[in-house]
Amino acid sequence: MLKEFKTFALRGNVVDLAVGVIIGAAFSTIVNxxxxxxxxPLLLKPALDAAQLSKLEDLTIFGAVKYGKFISATFNFVIVAFVLFLIVKGINAxxxxxxxxxAPIAELPADIMLLTEIRDLLKLKQ
Known part of the structure; x- marks a missing residue:
């Protein structure tokens, strides 16, 4: 059973998935x-200042539903998804x-090469 687990864990797809998850987590902090x-601050600050809000998280409905955080999380997701799409597209390309x-041409066996040379010499004689 341990041998089967080792075979499963070291298979290419599992290792690739693990690397992807780790890189995704690290990349998430950069995107955040x-x-x-x-x-x-650059794009939303003017709109937030006009609405007299200091942060996007201050946007609420009925004082309890914080839809500003939802908008921020959605914005994060779209950016992460788009960048990962570009990365996968580059890898696929x-x-x-x-x-x-x-594919590299394989070396022909010696007997086949000898027969080919004989054939070519016979063609020259005709």
Whole structure:
């Protein structure tokens, strides 16, 4: 059973998935910072100031439903999804380029090469 688990865990897809999850978590902090520290102050600050709100999280309905946080989370998700789409698209393009390369020609066995040379010599004599 331990051997089967080791085979499963070290299979390419499982390792790729683990790497993807770790990179996604790390990338998430970058995107959160981009949104909270760069985009929100640049793009939403004028709108929030006009509405006399200091933060996006201050947007509420009935004082309890904080739809501003929902808008922020949705914005985060769209950016993360788009960037991951671009990354996957780039990886797929790279794989297609590698698959399009012709396969290396295998060395012919010595007897086949000898027969080919004999055939070519016979063609020259005719």
């Amino acid at each position: 910072s981009l949104i909270a520290d760069v985009l929100t 790279t794989k297609k380029k590698e698959e399009a390369k012709p």
